[in-house]
Amino acid sequence: MKKGQLQIQETAIVIFIVTIIIAISLIVFYRYTVDDIKDDNARYLDEKAKGLTEIISNLPELKVSEMGIEADWCIDEKKAIVFNNGFYDFGQKRIKINGIILYDNLNNLVETRKFSSPVCLLDPVSEKKEMAKLVVEW
């Protein structure tokens, strides 16, 4: 084999090895990026769902009010019972306070996550205030 042919083969081998290294790096980078995006998405959904506990417990449609003015940091039990009117779209979630379902759109998800927060629940008839568990499932 001539010296020139040998040099061409050497160059080809070097280019081949470098290409393989770059290809492996790209595959690793791609997988890492995809996993990272999935993690970020899951984290975003978690934050969004957990943040709902704060939003729900401050909704004027649920809070105790007198003559239309917010009166207490409590959820009105009667308002909670009639809340499920489809006005709000919280996505694929189930939201409930004790046994009262405020929103249900889980669509038979097999694996769900859950976050709960205590809230004050007022029975406007007896005016008794008790603690309740606001649960968000997603």
Next chain:
Amino acid sequence: MVKRGQIEAIGLVVIVVLLVLLGLFFLKYSGKGDVDEDRFLTIKANNFLNALRQVSIGGSSFEDLAIECCSGGSSCAQIESSMVANGATYLDEDFYFELKCVDESNSVVKSTNCSSTVASGHIVLISGDEMFVKLCRNF
């Protein structure tokens, strides 16, 4: 035969690739702490304290009983049992609770053994007494 220059070039490429991968792992694990979880635990702690303050216990609110307890009344045991029962039922985390009376005579404390906690805001009652909650971090 591979020349010495080519071997060095390949070595450099490998080093650069390794450095890039190290940089990516560093970026992945830096800056993503438990700050978000802390935020939600704080919300939970504040919600618990706000709800607890208003809960009715035998015709009076928890707040009224706390004020009575701090002024030397006999309601301290009642608010302690109510707080412990509500915490066990409505919180998923172990918690620390303190009712700090102005004159420091009749404070109610529910302690916890966890090393790392997230605190709620302090609620100052009309009488000047304070109460707050700390939730244990589960992570």
